[in-house]
Amino acid sequence: MALMDLANPTRFLALAGRVLPWLALASAVLLAIGFWLAFQAPADYQQGETVRIMYIHVPFAWLAMLGYSLLALSALGILVWRHPLADVSHKALAPIGAVFAFLCLVTGSLWGRPMWGTYWVWDARLTSMLVLLLLYLGLIALRSAIEDPNQAGRAAAVLTLVGFVNVPIVKFSVDWWNTLHQPASVFRMDGPTIHPSLLWPLLLTAAGFTGLMLTLHLAAMRNEILRRRLRNLEARAAAEAAYA
Amino acid sequence: MGEHASFIIAAYAVSAAVLGALALWIALDGRAVRAGLAEMEARGVRRRSAGDGTAP
Numbered sequence: 666m667a668l669m670d671l672a673n674p675t676r677f678l679a680l681a682g683r684v685l686p687w688l689a690l691a692s693a694v695l696l697a698i699g700f701w702l703a704f705q706a707p708a709d710y711q712q713g714e715t716v717r718i719m720y721i722h723v724p725f726a727w728l729a730m731l732g733y734s735l736l737a738l739s740a741l742g743i744l745v746w747r748h749p750l751a752d753v754s755h756k757a758l759a760p761i762g763a764v765f766a767f768l769c770l771v772t773g774s775l776w777g778r779p780m781w782g783t784y785w786v787w788d789a790r791l792t793s794m795l796v797l798l799l800l801y802l803g804l805i806a807l808r809s810a811i812e813d814p815n816q817a818g819r820a821a822a823v824l825t826l827v828g829f830v831n832v833p834i835v836k837f838s839v840d841w842w843n844t845l846h847q848p849a850s851v852f853r854m855d856g857p858t859i860h861p862s863l864l865w866p867l868l869l870t871a872a873g874f875t876g877l878m879l880t881l882h883l884a885a886m887r888n889e890i891l892r893r894r895l896r897n898l899e900a901r902a903a904a905e906a907a908y909a
Numbered sequence: 910m911g912e913h914a915s916f917i918i919a920a921y922a923v924s925a926a927v928l929g930a931l932a933l934w935i936a937l938d939g940r941a942v943r944a945g946l947a948e949m950e951a952r953g954v955r956r957r958s959a960g961d962g963t964a965p
Contacts, residue, residue: 714911718920725924764931768924775920779913877928884935891942894956898949905954 672750674890681883688883692876699869706862716863718776723851724871725769728878729797730832732762735882736804737829740822750886752818753893755825756808757885761878763801770794781845789838790846797835800828 700720709716736758742751773791774784785791804821811817834841839848850858857864910917949955 708911713913714917715913717910717917721920721924761931764927768927771923772920775916775923779916881932881935884939888935888939888942891939891946895942895945895949898946898954898956902949902952902954 672748674750674753677750678887678890681887685880685883685887688876689880692873692880694873695869695876696873699866699871699873702866703870706866709863712780715776715779718772719863720867720870721874722769722772722776723867724874725765725772726794727871728874729762729766729769729794730835731875732758732765732878733797733800733825733829733832736762736825737832740825743818743822744826749893750890752814752822753886753889754882755818755821757889758882759801759804759808759821761881761885763798763805765874765878766794766798766801770798786845788844788846789842790835790844793831793835793838796831800824800831803828 703717703720706716708714712719736755739751739755739758742748743755770791773794777786778784804824807821807824808817811820836849838844839846851864851867859867
């Protein structure tokens with residue numbers, strides 16, 4: 666099936682209906698195995714048992730950035746190809762990405778209190794992640810503030826692309842500035858610095874949460890496509906009633 | 910889970926609650942939209958392009 670065929674909303678609905686149950690099941694299995702291994706893994710020599718929070722905090726951080734990158738791709742789809750499915754994807758993904766960014770900040774704070782002695786510091790990594798959450802919330806607010814859906818979609822797409830500059834800042838903030846937040850320990854040029862007994866559970870929970878995000882995104886996209894159909898039908902019914 | 914158990918439990922509990930609420934919100938939203946479409950169908954209002962796969 667060609668990529669453009671999948672961009673057809675009706676074919677997309679049929680495909681989503683077939684894929685969603687399997688994607689949800691795969692996510693649940695990956696998360697179950699990942700968490701089982703995570704709680705079997707030894708405690709970290711510095712963090713102690715608090716390292717268990719990393720198995721959720723780190724995937725949430727990755728997915729907050731991945732979500733925004735997918736939003737930027739959808740924004741390109743809106744502005745360059747003007748495809749309605751890109752707008753559907755963008756609108757459906759913003760609240761999901763916001764949730765992952767929010768959970769990243771909350772779980773990070775709950776890890777920071779016992780490890781750093783504080784829930785929050787205005788360091789570059791934490792601040793740029795907070796900016797990412799505010800960008801997500803701003804996109805949701807912007808769509809709500811503009812009545813015309815097409816205009817709202819284009820405005821949100823422009824803001825998304827402008828805000829995308831923050832994604833590399835989040836990623837490289839720990840390299841560019843002196844931060845309390847530790848530098849990257851998985852995605853590094855010289856390979857991960859985490860022992861495999863801790864790394865594998867982390868990769869499995871990350872894969873499981875990625876599957877969960879995709880599952881929620883597909884389900885929300887399906888809702889949005891059906892909502893637009895319902896809106897069109899309601900408008901047509903109202904118009905017919907007015908002429909009758 | 911040691912002396913910091915409350916922080917670990919809180920992190921997992923908040924995550925489960927928020928993700929659960931998000932999943933529930935999406936599921937309920939889907940149900941509401943489908944109910945609306947079923948109502949329109951019952952009133953005899955159908956998509957002109959239903960089945961041809963061209964309309965969003």
